[in-house]
Amino acid sequence: MTFVKPGCRLVLLASLVASATSLWATPANKAALERHYDRFLSKELARCTTCHLPSDNKAPQSLDDFPHNPFGQRLRRLGMELDESGRKQDIPARLKLIALEDADADGVPNETEILLGHNPGDATDKPAAKELREARRRKPPVGDAIPSTPSLRPSTARIS
Numbered sequence: 001m002t003f004v005k006p007g008c009r010l011v012l013l014a015s016l017v018a019s020a021t022s023l024w025a026t027p028a029n030k031a032a033l034e035r036h037y038d039r040f041l042s043k044e045l046a047r048c049t050t051c052h053l054p055s056d057n058k059a060p061q062s063l064d065d066f067p068h069n070p071f072g073q074r075l076r077r078l079g080m081e082l083d084e085s086g087r088k089q090d091i092p093a094r095l096k097l098i099a100l101e102d103a104d105a106d107g108v109p110n111e112t113e114i115l116l117g118h119n120p121g122d123a124t125d126k127p128a129a130k131e132l133r134e135a136r137r138r139k140p141p142v143g144d145a146i147p148s149t150p151s152l153r154p155s156t157a158r159i160s
């Protein structure tokens with residue numbers, strides 16, 4: 001049996017907790033995304049690939065084996081910025097802050113893409129012009145939490 005000094009045990013325990021936290025962060029963030037958009041989130045977006053690039057790695061060792069797509073990178077970077085400034089940096093707060101941004105530069109705001117079932121981190125997946133026209137015509141249901149977000153209000157939506 002290997003002897004580990006008490007001080008080293010604490011460091012070892014801290015590093016194990018830190019690595020476990022980073023491994024569990026993605027499922028927690030995915031769950032937060034699902035809670036935030038609730039029934040407005042399509043099944044296709046209730047997946048890791050909403051924030052991460054697809055991977056064929058069957059034996060991942062860390063989150064580095066699952067790089068972020070542009071949307072995931074933006075969420076991650078914003079979380080670090082908010083944390084450094086001591087502001088609330090949970091997933092709902094971050095999603096609201098980048099709702100009108102266009103992470104994948106496909107011309108459609110992040111939240112518009114999400115609500116129309118398209119990946120905000122994949123420029124090859126974006127709503128067709130017809131979907132955007134129909135979305136502009138729809139009035140948000142009264143009393144729903146999600147339609148109160150600015151990107152769904154016809155006067156503030158930046159759908160082109």
Ligand SMILES: [Ca+2]
Binds near residue numbers: 104106120121
């Ligand atoms: Ca997209």
